Amino acid sequence: MLDEVTSALESLTATLATEDDFAVLLHQMCAQVVNAVPGVDEATITLLTDHQPATIASTSDVVTRLDTDQYAAGHGPCVEAAGSGKLVRVSVAEAAGQWPDFARDAAAAGFGSFLSAPLVITGEYGGGVNCYSRQDGGFAELDEKLLELYTSAATPALRVYSRYQQARDTVEHLRTALTSRAVIDQAKGILMAVRQISADEAFTLLVEQSQRENRKLRDLAVQLVSQATGITAT
Numbered sequence: 001m002l003d004e005v006t007s008a009l010e011s012l013t014a015t016l017a018t019e020d021d022f023a024v025l026l027h028q029m030c031a032q033v034v035n036a037v038p039g040v041d042e043a044t045i046t047l048l049t050d051h052q053p054a055t056i057a058s059t060s061d062v063v064t065r066l067d068t069d070q071y072a073a074g075h076g077p078c079v080e081a082a083g084s085g086k087l088v089r090v091s092v093a094e095a096a097g098q099w100p101d102f103a104r105d106a107a108a109a110g111f112g113s114f115l116s117a118p119l120v121i122t123g124e125y126g127g128g129v130n131c132y133s134r135q136d137g138g139f140a141e142l143d144e145k146l147l148e149l150y151t152s153a154a155t156p157a158l159r160v161y162s163r164y165q166q167a168r169d170t171v172e173h174l175r176t177a178l179t180s181r182a183v184i185d186q187a188k189g190i191l192m193a194v195r196q197i198s199a200d201e202a203f204t205l206l207v208e209q210s211q212r213e214n215r216k217l218r219d220l221a222v223q224l225v226s227q228a229t230g231i232t233a234t
Helices: 001-018 022-036 061-073 077-084 092-098 100-109 141-197 198-212 217-229
Strands: 041-050 052-058 088-091 115-118 126-133
Touching: 001 198, 022 041, 022 052, 022 126, 022 141, 041 061, 041 077, 041 115, 052 061, 061 077, 061 100, 061 126, 077 115, 077 126, 088 092, 092 100, 092 115, 100 126, 115 141, 126 141, 141 198, 141 217, 198 217
Parallel strands: none
Antiparallel strands: 041 052, 041 126, 088 115, 115 126
C-alpha cells in the first residue's frame, strides 16, 4: 500500500514538471488517489475560494453532482471536511442521521462510504480530497492514514505550483498593462499632433470619449491608432 502512495507521489512530481494547467494537475491527483488508497472508487477535490466551495477536479460526473448538491444544501461530509479542515470518515448509513440528503443521494448512486482529508494550498485555497467507495465498510483507519500521507506529501508541491502560477499570471497582467499603455500613448501622440494639444489634454479627451461611448480606454486607443495609421494595432 505504501508503494502505491509512493508511486502516486512520483507520478504527481512528474506531472508537475510537465503540466502548466492547475486544473489538469488536480484531475491527475484525483486519478492517483483512486489508485493509491484501497477502496476508493471515485474521487473529487473541493477548493474553497472566499469560503465558497467548488469541485475543481473529479473522476466522474456522478460524484461531482454529489459534491455540488452538498454545496447547495450547505451541509454534508464534503462541506464539513472542507470547512473544518478535519478528516471525515463515515459510512453512508451512518451519515443518514446527520446528513440525510447526502445519505439518500449517495446510496442511490451506489456508494456506501465516504472519506475526506483536508487540503490547504494557499491562504486563498483550502478544501479537501474526497473519496467515495461502493463498499459499505469501504474505509478503515489505515485508508485514512494513507490518504493523509498522500495529501500531506502532495500539499507542499501544490503550494509551490500555485505560487508559480500566480507569478506567471502576474507577469501576464504586467505584459498586458504595458501593451495597453503603449497603444494609449500612441493614441495620445496622434491627438497631440492633430489638435496641437498637450499630453494631459489628449489623455482627457480619450477618457471622456471612453466614458461617453462606454468603451474600454485601450479599445478606443486601438481604434484611433488603426484609423490614423491604416495598421491594425494590438
